[in-house]
Ligand SMILES: NC(=O)N[C@@H](O)C(=O)O
């Protein structure tokens with residue numbers, strides 16, 4: 001199998017695929033009588049003209065590295081955000097689109113407490129925690145359509161730590 005090394009997630013590397021949901025260096029606004037910093041508007045949400053935003057909880061089985069990646073998927077009608085409910089890093093896999101098929105996947109490791117938001121129609125691996133607890137809030141499109149396109153690789157990739 002072709003090996004893909006995990007890299008540390010950065011806003012810059014992830015920009016073509018989505019947003020990194022993380023604290024800014026300083027809060028945009030101090031609220032609640034000075035007791036809270038608001039880090040404002042961190043992700044570009046998009047649910048299309050027919051859909052609406054939904055919040056779900058995912059309880060996903062932790063995986064481990066090396067991780068066999070046999071498929072990626074995308075949501076043509078909306079963005080999808082993964083927000084961990086615990087301060088544990090998780091694996092994020094994306095791929096550029098090459099004429100309707102994914103290119104070579106790229107793998108990132110979040111920092112503890114970071115979330116991510118895939119932009120609409122971005123090829124990505126499914127939610128992949130690397131440790132328990134494995135509870136995530138997911139913000140994505142609620143609608144009548146499946147809003148899901150899967151691509152299964154002829155030969156899986158092996159995601160390895162750096
Ligand atoms: N299918 C589903 O709800 N989850 C996936 O989209 C995923 O990215 O994990």
Ligand code: NI
Nearest residue numbers: 073075080126
């Ligand atoms: Ni998804």
